[in-house]
Amino acid sequence: xxxxxKTDAASPATPDKPQAPSPAPxxxxxxxxxxTPTPSPPGATAPKGAPAPPAASKPPAIPAKDTGxxxxTGxxxxxxxxxxxxxxxxxxxxxxFGVLTFWTGATVRFFFPRTLFEPKTRFKIGxxxxxxxxxxxxxxxxxxxxxxxxxxxxxxxxxxCTHLGCTPDWKESENKFKCPCHGSGFDTEGVNFEGPAPxxxxxxxxxxxxxxxxxxxxxxxxxxxxxxxxGTFIPV
Ligand code: FES
Numbered sequence: 180x181x182x183x184x185k186t187d188a189a190s191p192a193t194p195d196k197p198q199a200p201s202p203a204p205x206x207x208x209x210x211x212x213x214x215t216p217t218p219s220p221p222g223a224t225a226p227k228g229a230p231a232p233p234a235a236s237k238p239p240a241i242p243a244k245d246t247g248x249x250x251x252t253g254x255x256x257x258x259x260x261x262x263x264x265x266x267x268x269x270x271x272x273x274x275x276f277g278v279l280t281f282w283t284g285a286t287v288r289f290f291f292p293r294t295l296f297e298p299k300t301r302f303k304i305g306x307x308x309x310x311x312x313x314x315x316x317x318x319x320x321x322x323x324x325x326x327x328x329x330x331x332x333x334x335x336x337x338x339x340c341t342h343l344g345c346t347p348d349w350k351e352s353e354n355k356f357k358c359p360c361h362g363s364g365f366d367t368e369g370v371n372f373e374g375p376a377p378x379x380x381x382x383x384x385x386x387x388x389x390x391x392x393x394x395x396x397x398x399x400x401x402x403x404x405x406x407x408x409x410g411t412f413i414p415v
Contacts, residue, residue, distance in 0.1 A: 298322060300398040306391055307333055307415050314367060316349050324383060324395060325349065325356075327367060334412040335383040335395050336369040342376040356380075370403070379403045384410045 304318060304326060310333060315326040323346065325336045338346050338356075345360035355372075356365040363374030370379040384399035393413055401411045 301394065301396045303388065303392045303394050304335075305393060307393060307413060314349050314351070319346075319349075322395070322397065324397065327369075328415070329367075332412040332414050333385070333393065334406075335385050337381045337383050337397055337400055339380065340376055341371065341378045341380055342374070347380075382406060382411050385413050386410060387413065 298321060302322065304322075307328075310326055310328045312328050312330070315328070318324050318326065319338055323338045325338055327334055327336060336356075340347050340358040340360065340363055342358065342361055342363050345358050347356040347358040347363070347365060350357050354367060356369070358364070358374060358376065361375050363371060363376035365371050365376070365380055368379070369382065371377070379402070381400035381402055384396040384401070386394050386396075388394050399410070401408065405411060
């Protein structure tokens with residue numbers, strides 16, 4: 180009894196099933212493909228000397244869709260760099276606008292003539308009754324004339340020194356015209372009597388308009404040889 184049990188334990192459990200023959204090593208033809216390394220279970224250690232399995236490469240990362248800054252996480256509108264950029268753009272546009280405006284104005288100005296507005300040479304000075312005896316200087320600044328009334332006439336002296344063209348001053352206390360430039364002196368009729376002035380001052384053309392006002396024309400001047408002519412005085 181004891182021997183039977185021993186025999187059973189030494190024999191294989193399934194003696195009837197024939198064992199599958201192990202594959203024979205290839206001796207001819209192409210070398211056999213190297214066995215595909217099977218992934219070892221986690222925690223298992225590779226046997227010493229065995230080649231290390233190639234590291235599993237990571238799959239390429241797929242770029243995420245650009246959905247813009249998340250709500251509430253981006254910079255606030257009109258602050259920081261955005262505001263600075265906006266200010267710079269405004270400054271650039273204003274500079275361009277200023278330059279264009281300047282050049283437009285300069286171009287427009289170019290097409291208009293540079294005229295010098297001088298006082299009219301023909302103008303009215305009022306009625307004969309507006310002037311008393313003596314020299315009236317109220318038109319000296321505006322028209323460069325003196326209106327002189329004597330007992331028989333009114334005439335107009337053109338206020339220009341016959342030396343070098345300065346405008347003399349009326350010196351009432353001295354009863355004469357005095358040139359400030361070189362000291363020439365003229366009497367109430369405009370005749371030179373001192374200083375370098377070579378001759379009397381000219382008189383302007385005068386006439387009455389239909390209303391009786393005195394009209395002066397400084398474009399028509401008369402020297403002393405013409406002072407008796409019509410148009411050099413108004414008889415009163
Ligand atoms: S300009 Fe009048 S005196 Fe010379």
